[in-house]
Amino acid sequence: MRKTEDNITVEKRWALRYEIEEFNTGYSAVLDAQDVESWPSFFTDDAFYRITAKENYDQNLPVGLVWLQGKAMFLDRVAAIENTMVFAPRYLRHFVTNVHVKDCNDMGEISAEANYLVVETLMEDSTKIFQAGTYQDLFVCDEDGKLKLKSRDCIYDSLLIPNDMVFPV
Secondary structure (H helix, E strand, C coil): CCECCCCCEHHHHHHHHHHHHHHHHHHHHHHHCCCCCCHHHHEEEEEEEEEEEHHHHHCCCCCCCEEEECHHHHHHHHHHHHHHCCCCCEEEEEEEEEEEEEEECCCCCEEEEEEEEEEEEECCCCEEEEEEEEEEEEEEECCCCCEEEEEEEEEECCCCCCCCCCCCC
């Protein structure tokens, strides 16, 4: 078995990358279908989720457009989207690419990153880039061996983002 510089075998890195790509495919499908009720199932009960600007992330500033910690905050976000927010109908498409497995530690935590692009189509408008950025992820496996996000930082590159950010990215 070939080892890489961080002591993960090439074969293990490929297997993890495939697993993460499958995870991101399912994650994107749920968000594209606007099935926000299913979205929290991709996270651990104590998960952290943030959407933040690249400048804030690079300077280690905690500010984020969206900041969720723990299952209760995820469920509150879902309830807000489904019951209280008023927004124009839209279609979203998520594209996740360039998955890179950075590390896998002895505790079974997998550190990875991927690029994302979200395009949005409003019913009476053309399709536009909604947001582009990078996911910085920390995955763990649940008791069934299924990947879950312990942490996801969505770091957007755009200087200007639409002020009608409703759905998670």
